[in-house]
Amino acid sequence: MSRPRIIFMGTPDFAVSSLEACFDLGEVVAVVTQPDKPKGRGNTLTAPPVKELALARGVPVFQPVKLRTPPFAEELRRFEADVCVVTAYGRILPKDLLDLPKKGCVNVHGSLLPRFRGAAPIQWSIAYGDTETGVTLMVMDEGLDTGPMLAMKRLPIGPEDTSATMYPKLAALGGELLRESLPAYLSGELKPVAQPSEGMVLAPIIEKDEGKLDFTRPAVALERRLRAFTPWPGAFTTLGGKLVKVHRVRVAEGQGTPGTVLASGPEGLEVACGEGSLVLLDIQPEGKRVMKAAEFLMGHKLAVGSQPFGT
Numbered sequence: 482m483s484r485p486r487i488i489f490m491g492t493p494d495f496a497v498s499s500l501e502a503c504f505d506l507g508e509v510v511a512v513v514t515q516p517d518k519p520k521g522r523g524n525t526l527t528a529p530p531v532k533e534l535a536l537a538r539g540v541p542v543f544q545p546v547k548l549r550t551p552p553f554a555e556e557l558r559r560f561e562a563d564v565c566v567v568t569a570y571g572r573i574l575p576k577d578l579l580d581l582p583k584k585g586c587v588n589v590h591g592s593l594l595p596r597f598r599g600a601a602p603i604q605w606s607i608a609y610g611d612t613e614t615g616v617t618l619m620v621m622d623e624g625l626d627t628g629p630m631l632a633m634k635r636l637p638i639g640p641e642d643t644s645a646t647m648y649p650k651l652a653a654l655g656g657e658l659l660r661e662s663l664p665a666y667l668s669g670e671l672k673p674v675a676q677p678s679e680g681m682v683l684a685p686i687i688e689k690d691e692g693k694l695d696f697t698r699p700a701v702a703l704e705r706r707l708r709a710f711t712p713w714p715g716a717f718t719t720l721g722g723k724l725v726k727v728h729r730v731r732v733a734e735g736q737g738t739p740g741t742v743l744a745s746g747p748e749g750l751e752v753a754c755g756e757g758s759l760v761l762l763d764i765q766p767e768g769k770r771v772m773k774a775a776e777f778l779m780g781h782k783l784a785v786g787s788q789p790f791g792t
Contacts, residue, residue, distance in 0.1 A: 485563040485667050486510050488582065490570040494530040495648060498656030499568035499589050501534070506663055509540050510560040515571055516544045554578040564667060567621065568655060576623055584667055586621040589655040592684065593617060593633055595676045598626035599684035603651060604644050608709035609682065610701070613637050614647065616655045618662050620673045629673030632662040643711040689714040696739040696790065700732045700757035718790045720766075720781065725790075728771055729763035740788045749774040750783065752790065 485507035489500050492515040503509050512535035520527040528536075535542045545553045554577040565586040567574070579586050592602035594617040599605075606614040615635040622628040634654050638647065665671035692714035694703055707716040707730055716727045735743040735751050735758030744751040749760040764777045783789055 484508050485584075486561060488513065488557060488560060488562040488565040489531070489535075489568075490514070490565060490574075490586075491531045491568040492529045492571050493569055495591070495652045495655075496531050496568040496570070496589075497534055498652045499566060499659055500531055502656040502659040502663075503566050504538060505660065507563070509535075509538070510562060511541050511543060511557060513543045513545070513557075513570070516546060548572060548578060549575050552577055554581045557581060564663070566659065566663070573625070574621060579621055579623065587631065587663070587666065588619050588621045588626070588628070589659060590617045590619060590626055591651050591655070593635065594619060594626060594630060595678075595681040597682050597684040600686040602684040603647050604687055604709045605682070605684040606709075607638060607642065607644060607647070608702075608706050610705050611638055614651070616651055616658050618658050618666075619676075627676065629675050631666050631671055631673055632658060634658050634661075641708070643708040645712050687714065692716050694718045694727060694759075694790070696752055696759070697755045700754040700759045703754060703759055704730055704732050720789055724767040726765040726771075727761050727763070728765060731760040731762060733758045733760050738788070740790050742783050742785050742787050742789065745778055745783050745785055747775045750778065 487503045487507045487509050488511045489503050489509055490513040491500060500512070512531060514529045514531045517526045517528050519525065532542050543556065558581060562582040564584040565582045567586055568589040574586060590602065592606060593615045597605050603614070613635055615633055617633040618631045619628045620631065634657065636650060636654055662671060687710065692710045694716055707727065710716060718725050718727065731749065733751055735753055737743055737753030739753055739755050741753040742750065743753050743758055749762045751758050751760045761774055763771055764774055765771045766777065
């Protein structure tokens with residue numbers, strides 16, 4: 482095949498590496514992204530990163546509010562695309578759009594499918610304690626990340642990795658995977674393979690309450706969730722009715738009723754959990770900067786044996 486005609490669909494900075502790969506691999510004839518959204522304190526209307534790159538390269542950009550009504554596929558039909566590449570677009574594609582390109586739609590998904598199908602695979606892979614993740618290139622169908630797979634690339638999750646550190650690494654890996662595998666798929670050399678039926682875990686969209694520290698959970702689970710939900714929504718609890726964000730912790734082996742202060746000093750603030758204990762190291766009181774636990778404790782006298790959190 483000569484340089485393929487590609488429609489690209491994606492929105493956040495995670496998708497930029499994939500779009501750059503598409504520019505290298507073929508002729509990007511159109512880009513579809515989410516509408517501009519208010520951002521920052523001033524609620525300034527801000528374009529998605531994918532739109533910015535597409536406009537810089539002179540590619541037509543579409544930002545439909547809905548894909549089904551009127552059928553958005555008709556707007557794209559005139560581009561006569563060979564394939565549509567989708568990375569973190571943020572919406573389910575209807576059948577008429579999936580069927581539009583000659584070779585269908587392929588998706589760069591941020592997990593090792595079938596594990597972690599859904600909107601937030603990076604966060605949940607850390608929260609579940611996985612030691613590796615990766616990206617999968619698949620042919621899309623009408624299901625939620627259920628289509629047959631073309632290729633995948635793996636990436637270890639380190640003990641200190643957060644969603645913030647994994648995000649750019651997986652984004653870059655997605656671009657690499659496209660460069661390696663999309664030409665072979667379009668030429669017919671690479672054939673789709675059905676996903677295994679076992680090992681599937683849903684990765685739903687992250688809600689703000691996921692960051693709340695529930696000390697009845699095991700300390701290991703809370704430490705993973707803190708890393709998973711960094712930078713958003715972060716880990717937090719309440720103290721005296723005020724929000725306290727927790728930025729860094731260490732798992733320890735203390736025992737006690739969940740939520741009980743086991744130690745309070747220069748080494749940190751140790752709190753009993755459902756299993757083990759969690760030493761809070763970097764803390765941010767409401768309306769203040771991040772500080773070490775020792776500094777925080779200078780203004781908050783928390784007696785050993787007390788249960789002040791959540792109050």
